[in-house]
Amino acid sequence: MQSEETKVDTEERIIVAALAVFARKGKDGARMQEIANEAGINKAMLHYYFRSKDKLYEAVFRHVFNRFSAQHATAVKESPTFAKTLKLFIDGFIDSIKEKPDIVRLMVNENLSGGTALGSMIVEKQHEKAAPSILKKKLEEAIKNGEIRPVDPDHTLLTVLSCCLFFFIWAPTIHIKIPKSKDWDAFIESRKEHIFDVVYNGLQPQ
Numbered sequence: 001m002q003s004e005e006t007k008v009d010t011e012e013r014i015i016v017a018a019l020a021v022f023a024r025k026g027k028d029g030a031r032m033q034e035i036a037n038e039a040g041i042n043k044a045m046l047h048y049y050f051r052s053k054d055k056l057y058e059a060v061f062r063h064v065f066n067r068f069s070a071q072h073a074t075a076v077k078e079s080p081t082f083a084k085t086l087k088l089f090i091d092g093f094i095d096s097i098k099e100k101p102d103i104v105r106l107m108v109n110e111n112l113s114g115g116t117a118l119g120s121m122i123v124e125k126q127h128e129k130a131a132p133s134i135l136k137k138k139l140e141e142a143i144k145n146g147e148i149r150p151v152d153p154d155h156t157l158l159t160v161l162s163c164c165l166f167f168f169i170w171a172p173t174i175h176i177k178i179p180k181s182k183d184w185d186a187f188i189e190s191r192k193e194h195i196f197d198v199v200y201n202g203l204q205p206q
Helices: 004-029 031-037 044-048 051-069 075-079 082-099 102-112 116-125 132-146 154-171 169-175 184-202
Strands: none
Touching: 004 031, 004 044, 004 051, 004 102, 031 044, 031 051, 051 102, 051 116, 075 082, 075 132, 082 102, 082 116, 082 132, 082 184, 102 116, 102 154, 132 154, 154 169, 154 184, 169 184
16 A cells, blocks of 8 residues: 555656646647656556546646745745845746746647636636735835836736746747857846846836
8 A cells, every 4th residue: 555655756746747748748639648658657547646637637737836836935925125026026937937848838738728727727826825916916015105107017917927938938939049049048047137127127117
């Protein structure tokens, strides 16, 4: 009989494998046997942990959102100024995606197929402790205090998220069009600085 620790390890391995396969193939194109092979287990064991592909797909999105919610949220919340908050959010968000690029492909495939699972998870996980919610609150406070000019917080949050995500989606084209992006790590670091510079200075009072 498996110990609780072994069960957790196996479940984690399945979710990581499923994330990779769903990112490559999308939900419809992915096969449970392929996920089992990726995880290094047999198909019967995969079905023991997750009864259906739908259940596994939901578990993958829950894992992704829990990861994003947990990472850097505390630092963003406790930062002393709006400028620091914005910088920490951009750096932390980009670092999370850089570490797990499959997350971007997963979200793109999900949106192309209608976005039902993603939409449900956003509603479920939309709480005050998540980093995007914290940034939005800090935006509203900075506007009220006159630190930045009046802007729509929802549009501004969407702009920041888009800036952080888009260049990962376009990475293959960027490598062709921008020669310096061949040093991808250096390009990512310069991208962080650029996003912060454009967004923060664009928010300064006129």
